Amino acid sequence: MNTSAITGTIPTRAGTVSAPGELTADRVTKSLLGYGVLAGPVYVAVSSAQAVLREGFDPARHAWSQLALGEFGWVQVANFVLSGAMVIAFAVGLRRALRSGPAALWAPVLIGVFGLSMVVAGIFPVDAGGGFPAGVPAPAAMSAGALVHLASGAVGFPCLAAGLWVLARRLGREGFTRLAAASRITGAFFLASFAGMASGALGGAGIPVFTAGAVSALGLLAVLAVHRYRQMPDTNG
Template sequence: MNPNCTPATRITRSLLGYGVIAGPVYVVVALAQALSREGFDLSRHAWSLLANGDFGWIQITNFIAVGLMTVAAAVGLRRALASGRGGTWGPLLIAAYGVSLVGAGVFRADPGQGFPVGAPQSPTISWHGMLHFVVGAVGFLCLIAACFVLAGRFARAGQPRLAWFSRITGVVFLAGFAAIASGSQGPTTPAFVAAVLLVWAWLTTVSVHFYRAADRKD
């Protein structure tokens, strides 16, 4: 890190730093709950269900905090990209995903599939459960679009590895989301979790890339 960087660069790097840690924070907090809360089954329960029960506030806080981190990262990305292809839409789409995470925390998913313990297998869809699904779907689609927008940016910048990583992430996440949204049984939940891990790894990688690029500019 350049100790003589400008104040503007320091702000940009600080904002991008939230993009570096957002994914790891979300995954660690969610997995810690999934492995410790009674009745939660990683093979079939969506992480959104963790927002229910006595300790549901932890996952609600996780959604909101990580959503705000993602919005901050999007602002940093906008500052880093400045202009050119993807300079506007890439950050805007990532910011929209961040807002959707905040919405997912505000609008709690309905209990179901026996979680928390005693919940029915087939939940009654409430207004907040429906809004949770809607804001989540919009956010996922925005994030998928961001992958392809930034893939184009990386390709034009002569960075084929980042371009292909972005395209593959977009395709895998789209497939995972389509599978979980279909409501089909089988390994769809673990597959979606794998897609979530990949897309967070992508955001971390992109944030690290532009963090380093901002440092080199000074």
């Protein structure tokens, strides 16, 4: 008798072997999921390294977005674009892996929108401010590019939080209750940290708290990518 039918849980494909007709497709899916393992750690590592090495950058006062400015700003631009592209690839892999049922459509779509927002944020950097880059004054009025950057975050960040919440429902139905709880909590923390920073409610702690929220959300994406990869069938052929 099928245990999943008794418990009401959704079975995954873990512990199975890809059928010959699905072998290539499953290998592609697993490759796409692998980008989700890389996206968050790459973005955090590159941003953290620049935060230490860039002259005049203060993590307590300057957001990682500002690293896209100045002589070496191209590094952070590339970091945004490549990391965002990897998140989009992961979202495509997630859609292929989930196939049908709860979260199969909306979790990948929402996470994919977040990935796209990272790409847009990289193409349109923020304005100088808070003394960074050193010697560059803040403009009297916000530039059009900075407005696009902020708008991309205003769309992408809630989408990521919503994607985690939608995916949590699927994880709970599959029986992964701890991971489902982590997705709900992390999504809430990330969205609250963004709202607190954007509204000024957190005061001087806004940027550090938001950075912590972003790191936790991106870290969880990597964990979810590994988890979903492990729910795929064996494709060794």
